[in-house]
Every structure is written in structure tokens, then in C-alpha cells.
Amino acid sequence: MPNSRLILQDAPGKRVLLLGNEAIARGILEAGIGVMTTYPGTPASEIGDTVSEIAAEAGLYMEYSTNEIVAVEVAAGAANSGVRALTAMKHVGLNVAADAVMTLAYVGVKGGYVIVTADDPECYSSQNEQDNRYYALLSGLPCLEPSNAQEAKEMTISAVEISEKLELPVLLRTTTRISHTRGPVTYGRLVKPNLKGEFVKDVKRMVMVPANARTMHVKLLEKLEKAKEITEKTPYNAIMRKGNGEYGIISSSSAYNYAVEAANLLELDASILKLGMTHPLPEKMIAEFLKNHKKVIVVEELEPYLETHVKAIAKDYAPNVEIYGKTKEKYFPRKGELSTRLVAMGLAKITGKKPPIDFEKIDAAYAEIAKTLPSRPPILCPGCPHTASFYVIGRATGKKAIYTTDIGCYALGIMPPLKIGDILICMGASIATAQGISKTTGKDTIAVIGDSTFFHAAIPGLINAVYNNHKVVLAVLDNLTTAMTGHQPHPGTGKTGMQAMGNRVLVEKVAEGCGVKYVKVVNPFKTKEAEAVLKEALQHPGPAVIVFRAPCALMTVRDKRRKGIEIKACKITDQCTDCMACIKLLGCPALTVDEGKVRINEALCVGCGLCASVCPYNAIACSKTD
């Protein structure tokens, strides 16, 4: 991340390299946004993290909210007090926020309000790859889709303007490749954020009882008509190049970049209509484009959102144009992310042109290499307290229980040799799915959840367990941070988005407050004690909560490095019999085997001492074993 000084520079015209998400953060500063809320989630996290670093100095309010719906509601309050606001989240976060978003569309806003949804085609770091353009369609909110970092910044500002003009929240939809690609960004002028709001009471507009909701639904439809005028005129919807009239390509977002490069690769003389505002779509512009071409190819990632609309428009305005996409003949995939290659292959099939690169030859040569290549999936880091927790959970249950798991690093507990994790759906699902499983199977059921996820979504599920007396154990793996998304604070840490101390909320106090009778806190690295506690919890007749508390290893190591404290790796002593217990029990990446001998990779080991505590021969020396 470039240092915050760079993002904060009031230097119009300056050109810097920014990550898509950093460009959105810069857009927040250039749009004069006063309130930014978020719940971290890949690929959206760096928007909030960047703003958090500079919020105090830039004079805006930033918070990590407990979850996405809370984030939207806080921002909706600010925006309805006339302050410009923005909320950022990953695509599935919008599911959590959807209840608020759907009706906020009726209520509308006074200050401009932007909701950033970062979609994740290919599920690089997500449980699904839903296409959130459908949320724009479902809710009636306008939607902008940038295709690079520069546009991500510009569109953040435009989204605020459109929102204020229509008095309607606007969606800014990125994908992983937009959020996590760096590109040159030219700065505009910074706008001083206005944080001072005034709430003007207007019951008919803002209190969505049925009678008012009916009226405001009509109002929303009127706003959408106005949005249609905007989408026909916006420079974000434009013909980027003109071809000879045979082929036309319609595309948006990342897919647009692939489409241009693929057309260049094939030397295809096609017109390209780029859509940056994809809800509502510019019907007239699309109709004109359809009329001017014999064949139109829709290139888009994930669902056939554009294609469906383009076909509907064609029916009314250009019934004879041939339309190619991913629905009838599947020229492009409907799953996963696109690439220049995939788009080129689709275009080649449609146009009969031959790509100049022999992909099949490359694939064949690579297949030879790949077949002997061991995989390297993401794994729990060396020194990760979750490894200790999973070791303890496995020991206490003989790996015979059912383990429901949740969203976070600890989902990697499914990897051998730990193998803890039997069902994973969404944030907070572990605790409630455990109840259904326990009720119907009568088996020991342990729900695993992280600290940040606990605050985000587990509390209603936990209250349900108490209320309906479900016999489940909730293991909260509390590493004192939101680790997977980049170490954001959460209620359990007490630190706020303004980089100040707020009030700390403890998992165990919440659990007790929810009425859980068995609540204990353990240190996962004290494996024997933790194991005894878990065994006791499993005997408890009702729901039990165990907090496994130890800080994230990456955080510990970073702190030590900052303070200049030496990180001492563990050492194998000559007591070692190469029994492989450490290897087979833990799967720590710092433990390796060379010519039948156990070795410790000094560059990776952080000296947590877990291997020493499981070694049957006391053959691993560690300076720290607690």
C-alpha cells in the first residue's frame, strides 16, 4: 500500500500507481464523503483500510461496523441527515445488507450515498461467485461498473453526484480484477468532507409503513425514469471504436479489457460499445448500436445480465440482428472469471478467425509439467493459533464429532492432517447449522467460528441455542483480529476505524449475556488444559462456549519485528527419532522432511512451540512454549 501521505496529497494532475480499491479511497476524498462504513471482506477490504489510515487527518468519519447491514444503516442515517456517505463490502456482504438496501431504495437519501460491492468471479476468496448487478435490478438502484483504477476513482465521484441528483443510493460494482489490479491514476482536487448533518423530519418519505411504502415505491420508479436519462448521456456508456458494421461488441467492467485485447489479437474489425453504467441500461444507445451492426457479441463475466437485456431491446428495435453470448450457444462461460484467451476463443468461434497463438500446444506442453507438480493450496501459517485449536478439538473428540465451520482463515482447518470442518455456508452459519445437526443426529457437534465473524453474525444463532436448548459447543477461535482480510479491528479488539480506542466487547461476556451457562476462555497453545475444558464442555447438557484466545501469528511476528525482538525458530534435537508425529499431527508448513529426517525451516518457523508440545520424545527445543 502506498503510504497514506500519497493518497492524501492535494496534487491535481499527479499520476500515481494505485490499487483499484485505493483509487476508490482516493475517490472518497475527491468526492467529499463525510462518513465511510464497511465490514472487511476480500476483495473490498483495502477501501476501508486505506480510508481508516487517513480518516482522522482528512476530516471524515470512518468505521468498521459489526456487519454489512449495520454499515449500510449507519451510513443511511448519515446520508439522510444530508452528509455524503459510502459503504464498502464484498459481494456476499450485500446479501447481509440486502434487507436494508431494498427498502432504503424507497426511502432514498439526501446526501449522496454509494454502496460499493466487490464481486469475486472465480471465488478467489469467497464461498460463491454471485453477480451483484442483479441487486441493482432487484432494488432499483443505479449501478456503475469501472474497468480500471482510474475509472474506479472517477466513478466513485460520479456515483455520489448521481445519487444526490436522484436522491437514491448508487451501487458501484467492482470485481476482484478491478479492486486488486493496480494502474495509473491521475488525481483530481480534494474536496473537504462535510460531516455536519441535519435531520429534517419527513415521515411520509422516511417511515416505511405500508401506506408510505406504496407511495415511495412509485417515487422510486419515477427516479428510475430519471436515471434512464442519465444513462443515455453519461460518458461512461460510449462507443470506444467503430468497425466496418459487421460485428459489434457490447461489454463492461473487466470483460471490456479482455474484449479489446482479444479483438486486437484476432485483428477483428469490430465496433465496441463499453457500458460503465449498467443499471439502468441505455436502451436507446444499445438499440442504435444493434441497428448499426449485423452481428452483436455480448462479452461479460458471470451471468448473462447484459445479454438478456440486449436481447430484449433487440426484440423491440432490431429483431434481425444476430446476438452471440453465453445463453443459447455457449461462446463464453457463465462461471469463473474471463481472460483474454477465453474471450479470444469465443470470438474466434463466432467469427471463424484463428487466434495467432497455439494455445493447445502450450496446454499440452504444460500438462506434462503439471502432472508431477505437487499442489500448494493456502494453509494455516506457521505459528497460527488455529492449528493449536484444531489439534485440541481433534484430540478431545477423537475426530468423531461433527464440525460446522465458518468464514475466516480457520476454514482452512479442513486441510489434512487437521481435517476439522464438515459444513461451511456463510458468515455465522456454523452455530445454527450445528443445532440442526445436533438435534437430528444426537452426535457431538462443535461449531467453529472466528472472533470477528462471531460479532458479525453468530449472536442470534447463539441466542437460539440458549432459547431452544440445543446441545452444541461453540468454539470461538479468537485471534484478536480480522485476520484473513488483513487484520482489521473489531468489537473484540476495541480499536476503531478512526485508529482510536473505543469500547472493547468480549466474546465471553456476550455469550454469558445471551444466557450461555458454560463459558470458558482457554489458551490453545496450552493444549492439555484446553483439551480438558473441551471434554468438559461436551458433557454440558446445553449450549457451551469456549473461547480459544491467542493472537494471530502474523500479528505477533510483525509486532516483534517492529520492536526489534528476534524471532527464534524451534530446533530439532538429537532426541528426534523421526517418528513423524509432528508432521502427521499438525501440518505446519515450517516442518519438512528431507531424506526421511524431520527438519524445521528457519525462514518460516516463528517458534510458537506447538510442535514441541506434541512431540512424544521432547525432541524439539523452543525458547517459548506457552
Next chain:
Amino acid sequence: MDEFNMVLAGVGGQGILLAAEILGTAAVKEGLNVRVSEIHGMAQRGGAVISNVRIGEKALAPTVMEGQADVLLGFEPLETLRNLRFASEKTTVIMNEERIPPTELTAKMLKYPSLEEIKEKIYCFTKNVITIDAKKLAKEAGNILTRNAVLIGALAATEKVPLKHEHIMEALRELVPAKYLDVNIKAFKLGYEHVKSE
């Protein structure tokens, strides 16, 4: 220049993303268009990490196409092999010799292939291969974490990348924390000299 494509690949924790950002920043300083893509994977460490750096006016897409890399900068031998599909006879492969066995290899008690075996496989794609013990040179520079700077130095020494040294150094100065700057500059030079002396 239309486009210059680089693939950086290795293991989480090796400083791959920072290296890519340094190259991308140098490109902006050069006044060029650039795309630097990265995937922030599930785990912060230990997983395979790949970043693409594409420089030039024609570079719009974030990723390099199969066979189209001008440079494959491999931070780890097996990860170099894993990304060979981006290489072809025009590619220069710069590979760190530091072996980090994947846990699958450890769990199955399999042997990590020898450097010779690995090179043989690379030769099926390209003959332009430079190997370097970046871990050793980084230690020599004073900090094992500077192996990315060693590799950037090695890359600069090939004179294939369309970036001036002064811009790379300027980017390094901007992006590396001040207290580690000297060791990083030293590491860059060691990488540079290693390739020049070969």
C-alpha cells in the same frame, strides 16, 4: 512499446506483491501505462502467489496470456514450474533457487525435485534461464526478507525490462520502509551483480 509482460510467482510471504508494486510504480515514473494484478489469497502465507505486471499502451487486461510472458520471475522453483504455461521461447526465466516444499510433498514424504530436473523442465519452454540463490544473497545483504530486492536487481541486470534503473530505485525508496532501505538497496545490487558477472 505496445506491451511488456511479466509474471511473478512464488510462495506467500516472499514479498512478491511488493516486488510487483515496485515494478509498477517504476513504470508510472517512466510515464508508461501499466497493470499490476494480484490475488489476495485465502491464507496470508504458505499458498501459491502470483502477480502479473503488464507495461505498455496495449496493456488493458490485468493478466498475461499463456505463452506471452517476456519475463517469468520465479521466487521458488516449483512455483516457477507451475507458471511455465505463461512462458515460450521468447521468455527469460529468472529463478530463485530457494526451495520451499509444499505441505503436500511433506505429508506424502515425497522428494523435492533437484534443480537440474527443474531446469530440464523449463528448457522445454525456453532456453533463457537465469538461476540465483536470492535467499543467500539476501542474507548477505543483511536480511532474508530482501530476496525480492535481489530478484528485482537480477531482473534489472538482464536489461530486458523497459524501466530505467533510476526509476526502479526511486520506486524502491518510496515503497520500502525507511529503516530497511539500505539492506534492500544492497540486496538489489547483489542481485544485479550476480547476473552481470555470469
